Amino acid sequence: MTAPFKGYLRADGRKGIRNVVAVAYLVECAHHVARQIVQKSDDMDVHLIGFPGCYPNDYAFKVMSAVTTHPNVGGVLLISLGCESFNRERLKSAIEASGRPCEVLVIQNSGGTLSTIQKGREAVERLKAIAAETPVVDMDVSELVIGTICGGSDGTSGITANPAVGRAFDWFGAQGAACVFEETGELVGCETIMASRAITPELGAALEACVQKAEAYYTVMGYGSFAPGNAEGGLTTQEEKSMGAYSKSGAAPICGILQPGDIPPTGGLYLLDVVPDGEPRFGFPNISDNAEIVELIACGSHVTLFTTGRGSVVGSAISPVIKVCANPDTYRKLSEDMDIDAGKIMEGRATLDAVGQEIIDSVLATAAGQRTKSEAMGHQEFILTYKAFDPLGPACLPLKRA
Amino acid sequence: MPEALILLHPTDNVLVCRETIAPGTVATIDGEAVTITQPIEVGHKVARVDLRPGDKILxxxxxxxxxxxxxxxxxxxxxxxxxxxxxxxxxxNASGGAA
Structure with a gap:
């Protein structure tokens, strides 16, 4: 029913909807140099990403590997200071093993700030030239991975934008696309309802355990996944916010649980568990919305559907973000940042199904190359911090072939 | 024009405000006219019935x-x-120093 669009065919067989050259700093000390390389490249498809920490972390390595081998990425430049813990050689090997070109510049061996910036700009031009040779092929809806997140939620989110995304998720999942929802801290209170949608009883139990872990973790942090603006927008409790957030997942059966950096093994609906395992060690699970978007992208999301009531303006590096505005007043105030006006449902000017269809159309147009609002304005936020996860249990991915 | 207060589920004991309500506005709750005495913003909740401490909100x-x-x-x-x-x-007010 939908004409296929074109995608960039990577050597590893995955298909992307953008052809981005990523410049990644591997410690905060290399951030300025990497940013200068990106800014001086003056190309909206050269993106800055990075990890600020100097200490090693398996999660950060996994996410950085997943993001730099994302189907939207056609080449990678790594900027290292030289003495940090990040294993740049292993990351380079992983990127090259995926068939993508990768260059590394170590500032301490490259003559310093200005010299590295100059060498980096030349490297970006070489990488762009290689990426430009990527074959462009037909791509089907079923080959998409779509993530969803809510940010700046209010009392309208759970009535308009979130269930409208749920409608779109149901459609994409039925076409064979993989759909990923997340933030288990914003599912506190919904665990029993959610577990009843699991494709196996064991997965249902694992879904409940995920949310219980999130509740325990946030209790130690002293704050739920709840911001002052949520309350100003009419949300009173965590579980009220959760019920609204949960409706983004639609009504389809839940096929499995992913951790950041895991690629969905099939189409259908997946929950991304973003809350670390074990004793809380590194602070809040995700310090702000963009950390979650990065995790969705690490799971292969080509596009992220971002619902907002109060009015977020962010986008992301690597994959475009489609902003679905829940609140009609917010839409009027921030229309330049919003791709879709779901608030009209609140005013009786559209139905959930109609806005759900608008979201579907917007995803397909974005996949076909149309820039989203945040993308066109140059929003390329990226946050990656420390976490620790235990390996997923066998109940989490019933559809994964051995 | 739809009502200012909407019921999301038949078992709910709160309604959601669909458009800003000024104090003194007469709204319809379950077919009866009720005067709203406080300003209510879009997305906020209004009691559908008299509520007591300990009541679960649905x-x-x-x-x-x-x-x-x-x-x-x-x-x-x-x-x-x-x-x-x-x-x-x-x-x-959770941070930023004591008021």
């Missing part, structure tokens, strides 16, 4: 917390009179 047909104070039908239901059964909510 929205979307699901429990979203409990009342802490008496609130009459038509009253604003929010952080001043209800709380989470899970994790306490915080406001901007």
């Amino acid at each position: 929205k979307y047909g699901a429990p979203i917390g409990s009342m802490t104070k008496d609130t009459p039908r038509g009253g604003h239901v929010h952080m001043h009179n209800m709380q989470s059964d899970y994790i306490p909510s915080h406001t901007r």
Whole structure:
């Protein structure tokens, strides 16, 4: 029913909807140099990403590997200071093993700030030239991975934008696309309802355990996944916010649980568990919305559907973000940042199904190359911090072939 | 024109405000005229029935917390009179020094 669009065919067989050259700093000390390389490249498809920490972390390595081998990425430049813990050689090997070109510049061996910036700009031009040779092929809806997140939620989110995304998720999942929802801290209170949608009883139990872990973790942090603006927008409790957030997942059966950096093994609906395992060690699970978007992208999301009531303006590096505005007043105030006006449902000017269809159309147009609002304005936020996860249990991915 | 207050699920004991309500506005709750005495903003909740401390609040047909104070039908239901059964909510006063 939908004409296929074109995608960039990577050597590893995955298909992307953008052809981005990523410049990644591997410690905060290399951030300025990497940013200068990106800014001086003056190309909206050269993106800055990075990890600020100097200490090693398996999660950060996994996410950085997943993001730099994302189907939207056609080449990678790594900027290292030289003495940090990040294993740049292993990351380079992983990127090259995926068939993508990768260059590394170590500032301490490259003559310093200005010299590295100059060498980096030349490297970006070489990488762009290689990426430009990527074959462009037909791509089907079923080959998409779509993530969803809510940010700046209010009392309208759970009535308009979130269930409208749920409608779109149901459609994409039925076409064979993989759909990923997340933030288990914003599912506190919904665990029993959610577990009843699991494709196996064991997965249902694992879904409940995920949310219980999130509740325990946030209790130690002293704050739920709840911001002052949520309350100003009419949300009173965590579980009220959760019920609204949960409706983004639609009504389809839940096929499995992913951790950041895991690629969905099939189409259908997946929950991304973003809350670390074990004793809380590194602070809040995700310090702000963009950390979650990065995790969705690490799971292969080509596009992220971002619902907002109060009015977020962010986008992301690597994959475009489609902003679905829940609140009609917010839409009027921030229309330049919003791709879709779901608030009209609140005013009786559209139905959930109609806005759900608008979201579907917007995803397909974005996949076909149309820039989203945040993308066109140059929003390329990226946050990656420390976490620790235990390996997923066998109940989490019933559809994964051995 | 739709009503200012909407019912999301038949079992709910709160309604959601669809457009800003000024104090003194007469709204319809379950077919009866009720005068709203407080300003209610879009997305905020209003009591569908008289509520007592300890009452579970249902929205979307699901429990979203409990009342802490008496609130009459038509009253604003929010952080001043209800709380989470899970994790306490915080406001901007949670940090930045004592008031």
